[in-house]
Amino acid sequence: MISFILRRLASAVPTLFIVVTISFFMMRFAPGGPFNLERPLPPQTMENLNRAYGLDLPLWQQYLRYLGNVVQGDFGPSYVYRDNTVDQLIAMGLPYSIRLGMMALLVALIGGVAAGTYAALRQNSLTDLLVMSVSTVGVTVPNFVVGPVLTLIFAVLLAWLPAGGWGDGSLRFLILPTIALALPQLAVFARLMRGAMIEALHADHIRTVRAYGLPPRTVIVTHAMRAALLPIVSYLAPCAAALLTGSAVIESIFTIPGVGRYFVIGAINRDYTLVMGTVVLIAIFVIVFNLVVDLLYGLLDPRVRHE
Amino acid sequence: MSDLAQMPSLAPHAPETRGRSLFSLAMRRFRRNRAAIAGSIVLVLVALFSFVGPLFSDHAYDQVFPSYVSVPPSLSPRPGAETLQGAMESAVQRARVRLESFTVEGHSFTATLGADQPIDPRTTRYIDRANEFDDTTVKETQEDGRKLIVEGRVTREYFPFGTDSNGRDLLVRVMLGGQISIAVGVLASLVSLGIGVVYGATAGYLGGRIDNVMMRFVEILYSLPFVFLVVLLVVFFGRSFILIFLVIGAVEWLDMARIVRGQTLALKRREFVGAAESLGLSDWQIIRRHIIPNTIGPVVVFVTVIVPKVILLESFLSFLGLGVQAPLTSWGALIAEGANNIQSAPWLLIFPSIFFVVTLFALNFVGDGLRDALDPRDR
């Protein structure tokens, strides 16, 4: 078990390395730089800035230097937010993104699994139809439509909830962004769960437990649901990584000071270090959640237990 | 089923019965699916709206109407009679004459101007200078020129969807956005189809070490945060229309390659491919006669999944301000604009969202219909 975790973490190193390398060079080959503003800076200032940030060195030296810093956990200074290092920016934004992401993940997971299970047990009923319709809406309508529409209804027209901002971090401020963030994932969970549950209920071994007169609770909870949770668990990794690292769209709609916006702001402004920092952050989250999910999967399914 | 009864029963059949191919069966199933048919009709209508609609409007997508900034949607023409009166009054004021009467009938107006001195007929130019009025001519001169009865055209505009904060007609912009979103969706899907099919089929058919290396490469690309890749490519290549669909296609091919590879691998193991091999067919004959016809079904289904995904991705980029550049627009960009003006001009959000969501739903239903119709498990 522990050796499995260690092996997996070791194998993440080359992946991270490739991610850093590809994004570093892609970023640098793109035309323009962090100091190409709309009104050009005087050449002397430009030169000074480039020297100050080490951009005057040959590319490979910059790359090695950056790599060296990243290994020590230093992502360098931000070019856009000149007063902060990337580490500081992430440290400031991440708690907001994680808090919002956790809420959305819980809502999506609990809501989706419950709705999917219920729909599967009442297949082709009105409830089933309702759950499936809502989840079709959730899957089809992107959150950059859902978010503004929710704001329009609940903040502008009804004025029940604030339109945006973090405020004091109380629930009132979090409800709309959480729903907008959770809805698509909730829909995916509901669909996955319904499909998996229906399949599980048709499985031969479910027929066996029914043939042995075991009560419905045992049939559904002990045998069918455990099998049906497997695809849910697989989907959990990409979902959690996406939700917890912040959503650029939701954060900009609801003006939340999370890390999701950094990436887009960084890319548009050629803030090399900021973009690289967010990329590595996302990659680490993806790797860690994949590992967690694999371990969880092993707990649920004896066929893939990790020695 | 036992053969016993069926064997002889085959004989009395009409000698040249045409069998029903799987394709015609699938089409029959598709036609029976009402949601899918409705979806197809909606898609055709949305496409007509986007591509043919602009021909019926005399507004260009980049035409700015300075007098109509952020006007709400309305089916009656703009400006209304009162506004016109006011506009005429201010025009006349500039000409230093009095407005004695003013009537509007359809697209023409009649005004009576009065002054203490004879009025220069060139005064009509002051009226023409207003956005609303055109072709003003003197119809009658009364009281030795101290009273002019002038006629002219009223330029009245219809803005059923309202206008945006730059004073552009939202209806035409939604049409343009539709053109771009649909075009990007179709073209990017074709790009991803092309790359994905060639890559996947090659990897799957050659197999072994080559397959291993090719798929490892795909896995590495997968492990890159996906949006990041698109954003960087867009920033890298610039933001022209052609490059955007190329970039999206270049990212979306990964799934297609995986699916085609999986199909090819599965087909290679199917006994009818073994049978063809034992008949002595060459590789190319097997690919042409057996592999390709049997991959088409899943690929078609997957394309219907990819098109909405691509439209979504394009809109997402546009929403973040990374899509096509103004004055061009797409549904995503329009929605972003709407989201920013949600308090003052909610129609900017509502109209593009309706078209966008309706199109996505229609694509979804068509995709589901095709999948149900082509799904081999259904046989």
Place this chain on the structure above:
Amino acid sequence: MMTSDSNTAVEAETVLTVRGLKVRFDTPDGPIEAVKGVDLDVKAGETLAVVGESGSGKSQTMMAIMGLLAANGRATGSALYRGREMIGLPMKALNTIRGEKITMIFQEPMTSLDPLYPIGRQIAEPIRHHRGGTAAAARARVLELLELVGIPEPTRRIDSYPHELSGGQRQRAMIAMALANEPDILIADEPTTALDVTIQAQILTLLQSLQKRFGMAVVLITHDLGVVRHVADRVVVMRRGEVVERGRTADVFARPKADYTRMLIEAEPSGEKAPPAPDEPVLLEGRKLRVDYSTGGGFLKKAGLFTAVHGADIRLRQGQTIGLVGESGSGKSTLGRALLKLTPSSGTVLFNGRDISDFDRKAMRPLRRDMQLVFQDPFGSLSPRQTVGEIITEGLYVHEPQLSKAERDARAVAALHEVGLDPSARNRYPHEFSGGQRQRIAIARAIILKPRLVVLDEPTSALDRSVQGQVIELLRGLQKSHGLSYLFISHDLSVIRAMADYVIVMQAGRIVEEGETAGLFDHPCEAYTKALLSAAYSR
């Protein structure tokens, strides 16, 4: 009909009485009557066999009684267990009978157990639910049961997951579960079909001995008449949802009353093949053929090596049929494919006296028309997107490209005639045909090229018995009229005995015994051959 039961010597108590049972399924293409009014009696302690081919409704009858029909199925009629009506009984009441008084084992031991729980826990579940008691007591009982059904090392196996057991062990675990509450009736739905012959025999013997010990009634659902003859006291024959014949096993087999029963019994392959004249030339010869597969190899990872065939020698003469026998995984199919050069192998292959060992695909192409292959699965071996005409004339494109469209069509008509299909079939698609008809299409594809050698890889295994007989007749006729040589690969000894004049027995990639059919069947030398034969014929 029922009168034939009344001459049972000692009138045993009837535990299950089924009257007028009907099962209907609502499908998108309209309702389907799967069971159309079945009457059955199960007496205490007896073995009743319900026999029928696929689609006869035999399984659905039992599923209906147990309340296990699919959601779109509905049962009407009556099924009395010791006077208690089971049809329409609310689930809670039904659950006091299911798993306690009546238990069931299924065809697929692979999938009938929950893969996520250890077998011990699964066996204990019905014990604790119906009998109560502590976990420890249930565990002790499970150990006892595992011992009883002959699972080795029960103390270790009790915590094993299903995937850690072999197919036979899983079926034993299922039996343990079925016996746990000492039921009145055990319903066994094709309990041995998915298992290898030698294991089949063990499971049947186990069932019989346990029946003696516990005195329960066994309802055996099967398509295999050999099993029925051997184990059943009484037989019910079903066809298309109806009972066509019933009676004591010996009576039914000796004097079948219904035409269908007679046909089923006669469909057991019979006849034998005379060996070819000794001066017939050798058509195909393999010397020291060896086939290795690499397994589990990955990118930059060293692959393991698995030897599927260890140096096999085989000589097939003109007009001869060699039967290649073995259980799954014995390497018999691989050997067949290696002889056709469809799988890389080492060793020597001679075709018509010519060494073709080093021929690549291109060099083999002209030879392909003389050596054809027919597969087991008539569903997978025909491309679903081609018409039957396109399928059977495909070889002509390669080997006789000069033919005109009309000539090709004429050849297709002739080939279809020869395999007993209406020529109009060539405009239709494979999915419009039944399994037996598809196998005829596959055979037409092979013979249209007028080959000299046909390798038949389990050509009858996926077919019902009655259809099997017809396909065997067809193959025999074709052999006679075209002077074909067959390599007949099968795990079914009765088919081999009827078709082949020479038999090769394979086990784990090696030839363990070979000889003329009659001699080998009558006097097997090797222990493995004996086991195979006794498993197949003792029943």
